[in-house]
Amino acid sequence: MTRVAFVCVQNAGRSQMATAFAKREREDRGLDIEILSGGTHPAEAVHDVVIEIMAEEGFDLSGHVPRAIADEELEACEYVATMGCSTLSLDGEIEVRDWDLDDPHGANPEEARAIREEVRERVESLFDEIEAERA
Template identity: 60%
Template sequence: MSRRTLGFVCVQNAGRSQMSTAFAERERGHRGLADEVDIVTGGTDPADEVHPEVVEVMAELDIDLADRTPRAVSDAELDACDVVATMGCSTLSLSVDTEVRDWALADPHGRDVERVREIRDEIEGLVVDLFDEVEADLAAEQ
């Protein structure tokens, strides 16, 4: 069975991609796919910290992002991904083997907590759907 590598990218790696990564890690664990799915995240111009409003709304779901640090991501890391989800800010040009999906999500930075919750819930649904696809693809290979 081949591994899948999923990437979650935005400019600052401080909001949408951090939430996506956290939900992806949760899905990978719940579905027992630790040996089949790798997760990459980063930003093209990383911020100094995860946005406080993002940390707050993720904590409501018992997901702690307080200790996460935004990081830069290289084209080589992203080219190694099977699917890269961008958050509505994509300027990526990756290898033809990498599927890029722009999720066109609103930026949570500076938004009120209700709006950040809406963005969080939208991201959660997109990540669950992506894992449904990955799980089906992996099952089809067996």
């Protein structure tokens, strides 16, 4: 099974958005992919603006709780996407991609929506790549 992880510092914004979009892509494409999400220093809650703008897309993140992610979890992944805020140094053959996304924390809804759209595009591209590799 292919494993994909989305990681940021707080696991309260970008990685939560990426995980939601990835789960939708997994279902829509019928792929057998394990999706992990976490932070290096998790916040206590998902950012309010993220809950608001993801609800517009049909995602309810209000009950999601940011969590820490261990190096061992990440080292079991084929793909690790960091959101532009991580200093991961993993061993092995893991491909770590830094998406260098702005942080939606403190952003107004319009700014957060722009970040959401960039996250969506990057997740879709990653899933296109995974599908192509499986073909």
